Each structure stands twice: as C-alpha cells, then as structure tokens.
Amino acid sequence: MKITIYSRYENHLKKYVLVIIIACFIVSCSAQKNKIINTQQKPNIIFIMSDDHAYHAISAYDKSLIQTPYIDQIAKEGALFKKAYVTNSLCGPSRAVILTGKYSHINGFRDNQDTFDGSQQTLPKILKSNGYTTGIVGKWHLKTDPQGFDYWNILHGQGDYYKPGFSKLGKDTLYKGYVTDITTDLALNWINANKEKPFFLMIHQKAPHRNQMPPLDNLNLFNDRTFEMPSTFYDDYKNRLALQQNKTSMINDLDIDQDNKVPCDTCGNNKTDKFNPNAYKREIKRLSPEEKAIWDKAYQKVYAQYASIKNKDELIRWQFQRYMQDYLRTVKSVDDNVGRVLKYLKNNNLEENTIIIYTSDQGVFLGEHGLYDKRFMYEESFRTPMMIRYPKGIKKGQELDEMVMNLDIAPTLLSYAGITPPNDMQGMSMKKILSDKSSSTTWRDKIYYHYYEDAYGITPHYGIRTDRYKLIHFYGKLNTWELYDLQSDPQEMKNIYDDKTYANLLENLKKDLKDLQLRYKDTSN
Structure with missing residues (x-):
C-alpha cells in the first residue's frame, strides 16, 4: 500500500x-x-607614513618646492587636512601616539630614549580582534618588537637608505637596493597575499629623514633649480631664548659630509658630523660597486663646487641648496612609490573599498628660522601633512580647516571599520567632520602639545594653540614663555609674551592651557 x-x-x-x-x-x-x-563592507586600510616630510614639500599644500602628483591624488580623491598637528614633534613619540590614540605621558613613550610597551592596547590589536589581517613594513623605531601584527618586516633602528637591514618576524635580512622601493615591494607583496579579506597595513617610509640619500635615478634631479631661502632664514632669535640655544641651525650645524655628501678627505678643516662621527662613510660603504660608481659620477661636481667656495656666507647658501636638492630628491621617490600603491589598488579592484591615509610622523624645518630638524612647537615642525581617501565613504575634493591631530588617527580608522573607539583613547574620530560639516561646530577649537626630550639644544616645552594664538612654556634648563599672534605674525617672529596689551588674553590662555592638561591628564608640570 x-x-x-x-x-x-x-x-x-x-x-x-x-x-x-x-x-x-x-x-x-x-x-x-x-x-x-x-x-x-569592512574597508581595507592602508596607512602610509613618511619620516620628516614637511607639509610644504607636498604640492597639494604648496607648489613652490616640488610636484607630488600621487600624494596629491589622495587629497583630490578624498580629503586634505589643512591644519593637522602632532602632540609631540619627534619620530618615536609620534608613532606611539598613532598606535595608541593617547598622548606620550599616557602611552609611556615620551622621547626616543624610551622603550615602547607593546603589551598595551593599540590600533592593530583592536583591528586584529575584529577580523582584520594586520601588517607593518618599514620604519618602526620603537625598540621593542611590534605586537598586534600578523606580519611585520621592519627596519633596524633608524634604517639605512641603501642595502637596508630588516627584521622579518624577528629574523634579520639584508635587502639589495633602495629602501623606499624595498619597503613598497614588501608592502605590495603582502597585500597581494592577503587581499581576500579585510586587511590593515602600515607602510612606514624612512625617507626623507636626514641624511637624505636619494635613489640613483634621482641623483641629478633639481640640479637646474635654485631654491629660494625662507624669509626667516636669518632669524636673529630676538627675545626667544630657546631658539638662541638650539643646535639644529643650517648656518652653524649642517655637516659637509653627512648633509652635503662631500667626503671628508676633501673637507679640509671643516667638521664631520659631530653627533654621529663617520656616519656618512658607513652609509657610503653600503653601496655596491656599481651603485658607488653612479653615485661618485653624480656627486663629482658637488666636490668641485665645494672646493671653489670662498667665504662663510657663500658656504651657508651653498649648503642650503645642497640640502634642499637631496631632501626633495628623496621626497620624489616617496611620491613615486605612493603612485605604485595607488596603481596596484586600481588594477586589483581594491580602491573603492580601501581607506588610504598619507601623513608624516611630524613636520620639519626646511630653513625656516634658519633650522633643519623638528621638535619645536613652531608651525613648520608642529604641523604635519595629512590626507585621506575612501571612495565608498568620504566625499572627494574636501579641504578641511578644523584642527586635527595624529591623536585622532586611531579612533578615526576604528570608526570607519565599524568599531567603537575605546573610551580611553584621547583622540576624536575625524569621521564626523568628514561626513557631516555641521559637526565642525562641536569640534575642538584648541590643541595641546608637549615635547619632552632635551637634545640638540632644544629644551622640553608644552603649549596651547588656538585658531589665532599660540602660547609656549619652555621648562627644564629654561623657564621662559613665548606668545604669538598667528594672524598678524604667522611666521612667529615676534614674541609678545611681555606685551601688557595682551595681559587679559594671556590670563585666559593660561587657564585654557591648564584645562587641557587636566583633560589629557598631563599634570606633571
């Protein structure tokens, strides 16, 4: 049936x-x-950071020094931050702030003598715990091994321009070639192997950090250029005691060999690098015989130029030109390699769903106030380039005037990844001002800075910047204050701290400064 x-x-x-x-x-x-x-739907994230890249050496900000079409492309197809700043203008501390979203006194890395505590909460750890594959290549400069990354391949210490040594998950490797190209090669190879699921990759370039050794293809670039010296180059530092004690002067402290690439057997009585003797000789030895032949041919005319210099003023001007040539040659290589990353994303259909940020660990002086290096709270050092592109989530062509900081990078990336930033992160998510202009009314109107290291004649200091004014307190070996009206004196040449006209303003700024220190729990000074 x-x-x-x-x-x-x-x-x-x-x-x-x-x-x-x-x-x-x-x-x-x-x-x-x-x-x-x-x-x-989780966006891929690529964070590109160079070392000591001045914002005014990017044509999206200023076209007078160099054209950087690929870095500019990120800004044109996304957003350009016109007022981006750092909490502490020094390599290692800036990196620690970006990783943690916390000021130096909280994350424990105040200066380059410190050691980063990798056991603490960081951006890559949070992303990794939320389904991201994480990696970092290039400059690390935090002494301890990276944590929170599935893959890391980092430069030894400061890193070398030629034949650089890397540590790949703890195993040391020497790579032939030029460091900016190699770092990008490693980055693209890693993306290619991990592009099937959401990834977070930090690409940290060594360039254009001193001693700015350019790639062989760029050795003759800018030979036909004469760069205009900044109007503040011969600053007399009147009424600014901290500047008077600095040892990062292009007039007095540039090195013939390290900075100008003149071998010291032709230096006569001129000094070598007083901070790192024989550094240039060690760098040159890293060149292969073939590379060395190309290098020597290109720089032979530099030796001849140096030999013909007749007086101190001529030497100062010549050294400035040489410094700028090599600095911008390395910047050109960084930009070319940003172009390689952008091309890869486009060719592999990854650009729509990938956030890409370009920034520097801080700004740097290119002759302003007669200085090279960074550290000071003056604009050229304090301000940093920053731009972000995310076709799926950020309207292109934006230029933002809000004061943002490297402190904001971690919470911003977490927000775009759909992750609520931890409450103990001290930065603010920039997503609110990137997606809703009305949010600018609730954005910060003042920022706080604190530099701790006592080196190169630059004493520790902290300060506050508003849209118009900047107040700085130098302490330690010094106890001196500086106040600037950035509207009437954007180049910060006139310290008006003792001007009684500003007495009420000064009182209010000191109160605001104290409030910021309490807000960020920096109460040691």
Missing part, C-alpha cells in the same frame, strides 16, 4: 523534493553571498 501510494505520487514527490533542494541551495548561496558582502 505504501508502495502504491509512493508510486502514485512519485513524480509529484520528486518535483517537491527538487524544489526544496533548489530553495535550500538558493538560501545557502544567499547566506554565503551576504557573508561575503558583510566581510567586504
């Missing part, structure tokens, strides 16, 4: 079962499809 019934309805049953199987298959596929979609 059962067989008879089965036989009678066999065709209908087969059809019914087939419908169920097809329906289940569709549901399964749909669920799988939704799973993929949900995974892909």
